[in-house]
Amino acid sequence: MVRGFRSFHPIILLLYYLFAMAALMLYQHPMFLALATVAILLMNFMLDGGLELRKWRAMILIMAVLTLVLTPFFNQRGNHLLFYLFEKQVYLEAIWQGVMISLTLVCILTLFLTFNLVITPDKFVFLFSKIMPQWALLTMLSLRFVPLLRKRLLEIGDVQSIKGFSLKTGSVKGRAQSGMLFLQTLLTWSLEESIQTADSMTARGYGLGKRSKYQPYYMKKRDWLAFAFLLVSGSLVLFGWWLGDGVLTLLPVLEPVWLSGREWLYWILFFMMIGFPIWTEGKEMVKWKFLRRIG
Amino acid sequence: MARQKPILIGISVLILVLLVGFPLLNTEHYLALSLLIMASSFFPFMISFAKKKVLSRELVVIAILAAIAAVSRVPFASIPSVQPTTFVIIISAIVLGPQSGFVVGTLAAIVSNLFLGQGPWTPWQMYAWGMIGLTAGLLGKTWIMQTRLGRCLFGFIVGIAFGWIMNLWVVISMIQELNWPAIITYYSTSLYFDLAHGISNVFFLWIFGSSWIKIIQRFKVKYGLFGTEG
Numbered sequence: 445m446v447r448g449f450r451s452f453h454p455i456i457l458l459l460y461y462l463f464a465m466a467a468l469m470l471y472q473h474p475m476f477l478a479l480a481t482v483a484i485l486l487m488n489f490m491l492d493g494g495l496e497l498r499k500w501r502a503m504i505l506i507m508a509v510l511t512l513v514l515t516p517f518f519n520q521r522g523n524h525l526l527f528y529l530f531e532k533q534v535y536l537e538a539i540w541q542g543v544m545i546s547l548t549l550v551c552i553l554t555l556f557l558t559f560n561l562v563i564t565p566d567k568f569v570f571l572f573s574k575i576m577p578q579w580a581l582l583t584m585l586s587l588r589f590v591p592l593l594r595k596r597l598l599e600i601g602d603v604q605s606i607k608g609f610s611l612k613t614g615s616v617k618g619r620a621q622s623g624m625l626f627l628q629t630l631l632t633w634s635l636e637e638s639i640q641t642a643d644s645m646t647a648r649g650y651g652l653g654k655r656s657k658y659q660p661y662y663m664k665k666r667d668w669l670a671f672a673f674l675l676v677s678g679s680l681v682l683f684g685w686w687l688g689d690g691v692l693t694l695l696p697v698l699e700p701v702w703l704s705g706r707e708w709l710y711w712i713l714f715f716m717m718i719g720f721p722i723w724t725e726g727k728e729m730v731k732w733k734f735l736r737r738i739g
Numbered sequence: 740m741a742r743q744k745p746i747l748i749g750i751s752v753l754i755l756v757l758l759v760g761f762p763l764l765n766t767e768h769y770l771a772l773s774l775l776i777m778a779s780s781f782f783p784f785m786i787s788f789a790k791k792k793v794l795s796r797e798l799v800v801i802a803i804l805a806a807i808a809a810v811s812r813v814p815f816a817s818i819p820s821v822q823p824t825t826f827v828i829i830i831s832a833i834v835l836g837p838q839s840g841f842v843v844g845t846l847a848a849i850v851s852n853l854f855l856g857q858g859p860w861t862p863w864q865m866y867a868w869g870m871i872g873l874t875a876g877l878l879g880k881t882w883i884m885q886t887r888l889g890r891c892l893f894g895f896i897v898g899i900a901f902g903w904i905m906n907l908w909v910v911i912s913m914i915q916e917l918n919w920p921a922i923i924t925y926y927s928t929s930l931y932f933d934l935a936h937g938i939s940n941v942f943f944l945w946i947f948g949s950s951w952i953k954i955i956q957r958f959k960v961k962y963g964l965f966g967t968e969g
Binding site: 514515518549552553556557559560563565568576577578579581582583585586587589590593594597601611612616617619620621623624626627628630631632634635636638639641642643645646650651 | 785786788789790791792793794795796798799800801802803805806807809810811813814815817818821823827842846849850853854856857858859909920921924939942943946947950951954955958962
């Protein structure tokens with residue numbers, strides 16, 4: 445049985461991701477974004493031990509460093525002139541902006557890594573079927589064909605390699621040409637086969653009446669609790685943004701980066717909301733450790 | 740009436756966009772405006788297909804074509820930045836018409852991302868490929884799509900445009916104010932990939948365009964599918 449964060453109703457999970465994305469886009473403040481980065485990285489480790497993270501590490505790092513370096517280069521507005529680089533002024537404000545943009549980027553990309561772990565294709569199609577059933581059906585059909593077509597492609601490749609067409613060796617043009625030839629074979633083969641699938645659908649009554657749905661997810665009590673938590677913390681976080689507590693003012697006067705007063709309150713609230721998966725996932729971990737010690 | 744309804748909806752959406760868009764244009768919120776235009780040009784087609792009654796055969800054929808477009812990356816894994824997904828979408832759209840082209844394009848993006856991992860780029864990919872399918876379908880009867888040269892030209896332009904649309908998500912999430920030097924630098928870093936996409940489209944369309952069109956056309960006639968759309 446799936447426990448922890450992943451076991452919530454897909455709509456709750458989607459809601460969390462919507463709120464988290466909005467919060468990351470709106471809260472442009474290094475202190476807030478640094479906290480979010482830590483929280484989301486922790487989330488990644490809790491969900492799959494950082495496996496996905498390791499796969500994407502290089503791409504995310506390159507993008508982050510690139511923006512970090514390039515932003516001060518293009519942003520030429522500010523009051524605190526630090527130094528000149530290639531006859532361009534580099535401002536403190538621009539450096540902070542670079543930090544914020546690259547942290548936002550890291551947060552969004554790593555958040556999407558957890559999204560792929562949490563919103564598995566079945567949940568995705570379930571969510572889709574709520575809004576557009578026809579699209580969901582189509583997606584499901586197409587999803588099912590992908591592994592089948594892959595298998596067929598391998599088969600075609602095996603046969604063609606005997607005839608001397610290869611994808612591994614030869615010039616780029618030659619490889620592209622034989623790749624396309626494989627696809628063409630796949631096209632003719634699969635189109636003919638598809639008619640059979642369709643006729644079998646018709647035989648089972650597709651299009652006769654309203655389609656019924658298999659509903660594997662129900663809102664339980666804990667889903668409603670999570671819903672309330674997200675709604676309350678989410679609106680408080682939005683309110684904090686509206687007050688301007690989560691945004692670092694760059695111009696006309698650079699605000700001190702270290703937080704003060706009420707901003708700490710929203711800092712904690714922001715952490716509570718972004719870290720929602722950490723609380724739910726962590727609870728399970730603590731329980732597991734605790735129960736094992738008793739046993 | 741059935742033909743007029745989409746047109747009426749289109750006009751009302753257009754008026755709405757203009758009403759909301761004008762103040763945005765005035766206050767130089769170009770990014771917000773472009774997002775608005777994208778959303779309003781995308782969702783009507785999503786919804787109109789969701790409401791349409793489709794034959795099971797047509798449904799499965801669309802699903803197969805989108806799946807082929809999605810897996811078509813596999814045989815080309817050894818050649819970097821060459822993949823015929825766009826080619827498959829263009830060809831399907833030429834034969835099956837604008838709406839089916841749009842659906843194949845959008846669906847190919849959804850399906851390939853479900854396998855490779857969703858990201859902030861998913862909606863942009865859906866939009867870009869959906870619109871490529873739509874325009875290819877709309878131009879399907881004109882000389883652009885009926886001659887080999889026209890198709891290649893279209894494929895090249897669309898290959899570059901695809902990259903430009905895909906760059907937008909980074910631009911929107913990173914660049915707060917419109918800053919031309921930054922945007923141009925960013926776009927020039929992707930130019931190599933965009934060019935590769937455009938050129939490989941031309942290559943595929945030049946060599947395989949006619950034969951693929953013939954295959955799908957023959958199939959369409961044989962089973963009498965997508966009759967009304969041409």
